[in-house]
Amino acid sequence: MILRQNGYYLEEPSIIGGHRIKSDEIVIALNAYYFKSFSELMVASQVSRIGDLVDFTAKSFDFEKCIPMSYTLKGNQVIVQPINIYGSDYTIDIKNANLLFNNDTKKELRFTEWPSNSNMNEINAKIIRDTFEPFDCGDYQLINT
Amino acid sequence: MRKIIYPLLIIVLFVGCDRDKELDPLDQSEIKQLEIHNQFFEYDGTNREVLWAIDLFRNQPNSNDLTKALSEKLGFPQWNHSIIGIKKSVKKNYEASESSEEVQSEIGEQEILIPMVSEEGGSVNALLLYRRFSNGEETFRIADRSVYDNLTEAQLMQRQSLLVASYLLKAEKEINAVESITIGGLIFRDAPDSNYGDVEPWDYGLMCTKKWVINANTGDVIAEYWVDCVPEVVVRPNDPLSPNSPVTYYDGVDGGGYPDTNYNDPIYYDNDFYRTGGGGGHTDYTGGLEDYLDSPKDDLGHNPGSEMIQSGPSGDAKDVLASFMTLTASELIRYPDTQEVAYSLSEAASDPSLTAEELHVLAYMGREVYLTAQSVNFKIDDLHPVHQMEITRNAAFIDFYPEVKKQINESRWPLSTQEWEALWGIFKPLIGELLIEAVPGGGLTLAFKDLIEGANKMDAVAITAGIVGIVTEFFPPGKVFKTVWRTGRVVRKGFKFVKYSRKYLDEIGLALEKGLKADVDGSIIRISKNGDEVARVTNNVLTFKYTGFGGDIVTVPNKTTTVIGKWENQIENIWNAGLAKQGSNKGGMNILGDLPNGTVDEKWEFNRAWLDDAIFRKDIIRLTADPVQTSNILYLNPQNLNFNNFSQVADYMTSFGTGSPLFDNLGFFGKEVHTLISSGYQYNSLTKQFFKP
Incomplete structure (x- = not known):
């Protein structure tokens, strides 16, 4: 199986609500996985109101801005190996080059290619919604902000 | 009469001039009185005797009061x-039939018995008796069923009682189609063989119906009697008129007599009544109309008690003052509107803890209430609202003062201005529980704040005045006197709140406002929601019932307990109960419940500042969620972190700063834990508290 490296895999977002968030606000927690090399995995995150989400860019995966981890490939699975001593290995199934499945979070990861004209990724809230909706929002409703 | 006409005139003018304008409560009350008046005299018939009686009643000087009192x-x-x-x-006429003059003198007497019923289908409560004597004098009396209900069997077996019972039965049969009635344990009904053609007292020239008196317990017929008699048509022996003659005459009455008129045994007279069994006696158990009025029939100016109250206490000794107060109470208790203040005055008079000086104040207040009420015949509604408010203040003062004095030492009164405000916050929803209308919103008025400031420098008198001020602010002026008594329970409850949970007056007020209940159970204040206890205050320590992480939250006197944890179903429940404040709250809880709008980062900035304040104050920091559980502290966990104890959490938290992406992955609670650890706090896993060594 092949992991694509000309972009990143965006994990289905988690909806955060209620916890000191007004009831009419939707906050999204979002992980993006960039398989930098054959052993380096960089995870960038955002926790933000849906209207405040910003695009992931190549810079999002700078060492200081993301969580560096390592991984190994085993068959059609990625074995993620966190560097932190309190972290535990977990696996990501490779469904195909564009679709992964995180067995730890039970969420899908979908591939987004870097734009050809720059390193900037054009992902935004619209793309998240277009990509993943409908996703489980719990008791919350997505609103256009 | 003027008293009646003026309100009517006002109503007519008011309605006539501005129909669209909503009537104020006083006008509505008068309109209600008009409705009562009209219903009281409702009559479809044309009987001129009845019409005469109605007209006579209607034109009595106190007709309005009578109709109101009697209808109620x-x-x-x-x-x-x-x-x-x-x-x-x-009987008399029969025996004296030779004297036509004497017979004629009796003819003019008439009695009309009018059944009185509260509602359609209801029992006959009384007979209104109209009587016209032969000398032209007219009177109204009341045969009150409840009076007869309370008579002994011997009294009920007296002549008048039996007659009243028979007419109550007659009225009930006609109005409610019943066959018998029970009065005072005796059943009254027509005897099975009762009819005008089968009567026993033939000798008296009467035709009557026979009644049975039955013991309600045994079912035994204990007496029978005859009433509702009509004169027998007597055809004298050797009379040229045959028994079948179309011309009849009544015994003792010359020529025709009373065609088609029933002759009913009068209730007052002791003749024309025949019976077997039963005792003797001719007691009149009917009452005068004035007995049903709230005011006395005697002229108050000649009431010796009134004169003594007018002249005031005869000395300043405690027993003299107490005796004067008791006298005033005994006069006030005679009138429905002033009964409550009479009780309060009486209790104060017998309170051994009150000094002579205090009794002096209360005695004169009671006197003032009496004299003011007397001016309107003790009908407080007739008082001008301003005067009503004045005597309400006096009356409430008399009611509250002994309790306030008792509480001052126990509860360490006086209160601070803030505590007065909090007490106001408690009174409002409590009085709302009593369904008293027109509870104004907002806090204390500036003028009242001034009063409080004064009260706190003074004594029980000023404090009582303060409480009276709070309470009387709740009510519309026109109703204040009658409704203020309903606040007594609330005020006493408020006192206990002050005594046992003084530090939490604000919280209790908020909780009540949010629909929770607060009850006093001995020295414990229980706060409950839908019947379930959510918190209690014991000895001024608040314990919030919390079944989650760490169990109940017990506050620490003189320290603020800042509560952090997960919001959903944890802290939000405490916050929504109104039992916490946001910010410093010595002895109570501090919760961040109100965050301004903004981005997640902006919210955290606010959260951080709030926590920094708690750190600066060296608050107790109590957790309601387990910080070892990563789901509690992390929003995102791409590293699949797991901790076994808090030491590992602390170790992890100290491995990165606030600029790290790892910090961004923390939830608000995780960020708070990170901040506390960074600020030198340590965690006690037994008490679930952060503390600063």
Whole structure:
């Protein structure tokens, strides 16, 4: 199986609500996985109101801005190996080059290619919604902000 | 009469001039009185005797008061069911039939019995008795069923009682189609063989119906008697008129007599009544109309008690003052509107803890209430609202003062201005529980704040005045006197709140405002929601019932307990109960419940500042969620972190700063834990508290 490296895999977002968030606000927690090399995995995150989400860019995966981890490939699975001593290995199934499945979070990861004209990724809230909706929002409703 | 006409005139003018304008409560009350008046005299018939009686009643000087009092206590007269009797002492006339003059003198007497019923289908509560004597004098009396209900069997077996019972039965049969009635344990009904053609007292020239008196317990017929008699048509021996003659005459009455008129035994007279069994006696158990009025029939100016109250206490000794207060109470208790203040005055008079000086103040307040009420015949509604408010203040003062004095030492009064405000916050929803209307919003008025400031420098008198001020602010002026008594329970409850949970007056007020209940159970204040206890205050320590992480939250006196944890179903429940404040709250809880709008980062900035304040104050930091659980502290966990104890959490948290992406992955609670650890706090896993060594 092949992991694509000309972009990143965006994990289905988690909806955060209620916890000191007004009831009419939707906050999204979002992980993006960039398989930098054959052993380096960089995870960038955002926790933000849906209207405040910003695009992931190549810079999002700078060492200081993301969580560096390592991984190994085993068959059609990625074995993620966190560097932190309190972290535990977990696996990501490779469904195909564009679709992964995180067995730890039970969420899908979908591939987004870097734009050809720059390193900037054009992902935004619209793309998240277009990509993943409908996703489980719990008791919350997505609103256009 | 003027007293009646003026309000009516005002109503007519008011309605006539501005129909669109909503009537104020006083006008509505007068309109209600008009409705009562009209219903009281409702009559479809044309009987001129009845119409005469109605007219006579209607034109009495105190007709308005009478109709109100009687309709409230006995119901409305059923003029259409009047029992009309022409008084003629048949027996007497029969014996004295030779004297036509004497016979004629009796003819003019008449009695009309009008059943009184509270509501359609209801029992006959009384008979309104109209009587016209032969000398032209007229009177109204009341045969009150409840009076007869309370008579002994011997009293009930007296002549008048039996007659009243028979007419109550007659009225009930006609109005409610019943066959018998029970009065005072005796059942009254028509005897099975009762009819005008089968009567026993033939000797007296009467035709009557026979009644049975039955013991309600045994079912035994204990007496029978005859009433509702009509004169027998007597055809004298050797009379040229045959028994079948179309011309009849009544015994003792010359020529025709009383065609088609029933002759009813009058209730007052002791002749024309025949019976077997039963005791003797001729007691009149009917009452005068004035007995049903709230005011006394005597002229108050000649009431010795009134004169003594007018002249004030005869000395300043405690027993003299107490005796004066008792006298005032005994006068006030005679009138429905002033009974409550009478009780309060009486209790104060017998309170050994009150000094002579205090009794002096209360005695004169009671006197003032009496004299003011007397000026309107003790009908407080008739007082001008301003005067009503004045005597309400006096009356409430008399009611509250002994309790306030008792509480001052126990509860360490006086209160601070803030505590007064908090007490106001408690009174509002509590009084709302009593369904008292027109509870104003907002806090204390500036003028009242001034009063509080004064009260706190003074004594029980000023404090009582303060409480009276709070309470009387709740009510519309026109209703204040009658409704203020309903606040007594609330005020006493408020006192206990002050005594046992003084530090939490604000919280209790908020909780009540949010629909929770607060009850006093001994020295414990229980706060409950839908019947379940959510918190209690014991000895001024608040314990919030919390079944989650760490169990109940017990606050620490003189320290603020800042509560952090997960919001959903944890802290939000405490916050929504209104039992916490946001910010410093010595002895109570501090919760961040109100965050301004903004981005997640902006919210955290606010959260951080709030926590920094708690750190600066060296608050107790109590957790309601387990910080070892990563789901509690992390929003995102791409590293699949797991901790076994808090030491590992602390170790992890100290491995990165606030600029790290790892910090961004923390939830608000995780960020708070990170901040506390960074600020030198340590965690006690037993107490679930952060503390600063």
